[in-house]
Amino acid sequence: MSKLKVYYDLMSQVSRGVYMFMKLNKIPFEDKPVALRSGEHKTEAFKKISPIQLVPVIDDGGFVLTESVAILQYLCSRYDLPEHWYPRKDLKAQAKVNEYLNWQHINTRMSCAMVFRHLLIIPRETKKPVDWEQVNMFRKRVSYVVNHLDKSFLKDKPYLCGDEISIADLLCICELMQLNAVDEEHLYETNPNIKAWSERTKTRLSPEFEKSHQIVNRVRDMYKTVLAPSFSKLGPLHTPDSSTFRFSHNPLSTSILLSFCCSKMSKLKVYYDLMSQPSRVLYLFVKLNKIPYEDKAVALRKGEHKTEDYKKINPFQLVPVIDDGGFVLTESVAILQYLCSRYDLPEHWYPRKDLKAQAKVNEYLNWQHVNTRMSCSMVFGHLFMIPRQTNKPVDWKEVEIMKKRVSGVVDHLDKAFLKDKPYLCGDDISIADLFCICELMQLNAIHEEHLYESNPNIKAWSERVKSRLGPEFDIAHHFLNRLRDANKTAAAPSKL
Known part of the structure; x- marks a missing residue:
């Protein structure tokens, strides 16, 4: 077996985390320093190793991972490290x-x-x-x-x-x-x-x-x-x-920083609002997998997430959240990962038996936070939320910056994740595809779907995913479709 290769630069926080972890756990590896200050991560040679052109990266005999969290999770199982680092037996x-x-x-x-x-x-x-x-x-x-x-x-x-x-x-x-x-x-x-x-x-x-x-x-x-x-x-x-000190409230903070929660034994309680992308993900997921739950709708528009009662449920005051008999989780990705094991759902959603397949899903799930999720939310916010909250014209300069960011994300979805596969992480749909399509649908609400549909591979993937999700997809996105129709007849944002 070839020695694990680790590409890193200790200028990078997450590189320090991975490097330190390897040393602490005495994992043998081939040292592959990448000098960020010299731009070595931007070379064509490094791009062949990681199309994202960031560090850290590991290459385990040809199996490459490019997200620090996914790397650490993978290493814990790969080398059967002590459970305290990352529990595998205690759900x-x-x-x-x-x-x-x-x-x-x-x-x-x-x-x-x-x-x-x-x-x-x-x-x-x-x-x-x-x-x-x-x-x-x-x-x-x-x-x-x-x-x-x-x-x-x-x-x-x-x-x-x-x-x-x-x-x-x-x-x-x-x-x-x-x-x-x-x-x-x-x-x-x-x-x-x-x-x-x-x-x-x-x-x-x-x-x-x-x-x-x-x-x-x-x-x-x-x-x-x-x-x-x-x-x-x-x-x-x-x-x-x-x-x-002045802190200008970001109107997108609620949209960008959405979270989740979980629980056990009594019927699962699901707190959500279908205005929220990750809420739609969770709602879709429990419906598709026929998981029984108690519906706990939280009206964001009425500020119900800001009440003291809701703060006791979720100190972050965001949706979605799950409560599984008193066990609460507040992050959407963690929620779906938990539910897959809790209800022993089909492996394609989130592999538990195939370590490398799970690592690839984790790779996307960690990458998407500041890429798919943030970029789509920012376009939606600048074209829809901010003008209505501030009564100011659209900042088209900012919009163009965010659109370029989305274009970069879509390119990476195509070349770094999808490649020649039918789904982002393999031959069948996973929670990675579910999160991704729900984020991209923010663009549909403001007639900006061309930002991803102009890429033929991503357009074909999106249609494939929507078809795979069936009628529940349209039900979950009913509100978004109404919003899209309203935008057709409403005054153009630039006239505000």
Whole structure:
């Protein structure tokens, strides 16, 4: 058997997570460093390894994975590692780890990365002053994340998902360390519970943690002594007082940050609103698989998700959520993964017996958060939600940027996932296809379906998926079709 190849750069948070994990668990691998600063990830040679052209990547004897979460999940099973890293025998314990792993993409990961980028990367690349309004917005967002890390995940446990460390803690601490690089660790260390957890996690990961983060410490020293002072020439460097922080509410936050929940024994309770893409996914899934459930509709338009009663069910105040006899899950991907095992559903939905097939589904499920999901939501938001909420004209410049982003996503759906297969991850439909089509349908509501239907392979795939899902697909999307019809007769957004 050939040795596992690991492509990485320790400048990358998730690369540090995978690298550290390999070292801690003494997994033999062939070291394949990729210098991001030199643009080695953009070469044609690396593109042949990973069409997404990002790190980390693993190549296990020709089986390639390109998403850090999917990589870690795969390695836990591939090398039969201790259950605490990623539970395979305890369904509920696994579901709680999956819940965090899916939540973190557009929360811990994005928020910390954006503070880092706005304080360090963007000023250096553009030679422009630090945009303190943006910095403060993302600082606020980090505060929101840290509060949920404490109150919604950690609670009174030593680690985020239980009594022992898991890959959730590993990825979380690596993201938070981006803040240390720009002297912003106070954003999480001011919370005593999270500070204690972070020290506990670092100790548990030692000595590999310190080795993997040497580059972060070097960047921090450079930032404090060379980089940050140099930005004073670009504009004011003072850190605004917290009383002056401004956080512009993103009208898309509800659309982009939707989540899920689960439970057991009594009839499954499903909280949802068919206005929400992941709600439609869950609704479709339980209907198609004839899973008995108690209908708990939550009217987003009436603000029912913002009530104190609903907050007790889901502290994130988003939909969908499931409650399976008191066991609650708040992330859609984690919910469907849980339901597949809970009800022993057909393997094609989410493979449990074929490790590589499962890894490929996980690869898409993790990629889609900031790609298919976010890109389609942003086009929908800028063309429909924002003009109606602000009574301002459509920002066509932003729309064009988002449309280009969707075009890139569609190209990757075709070339990196679909390739020559009938479905995204294989010969039969999986939950990856279900999530993908429901996100793309946001574009249909605003007459922008050409953004994916102009690609003949993706158009054929979409028709294949809709046909495979049968009449339940149309029922779940009835609201979206009404919205589309209304858009035909309503005043053009540009006239607002």
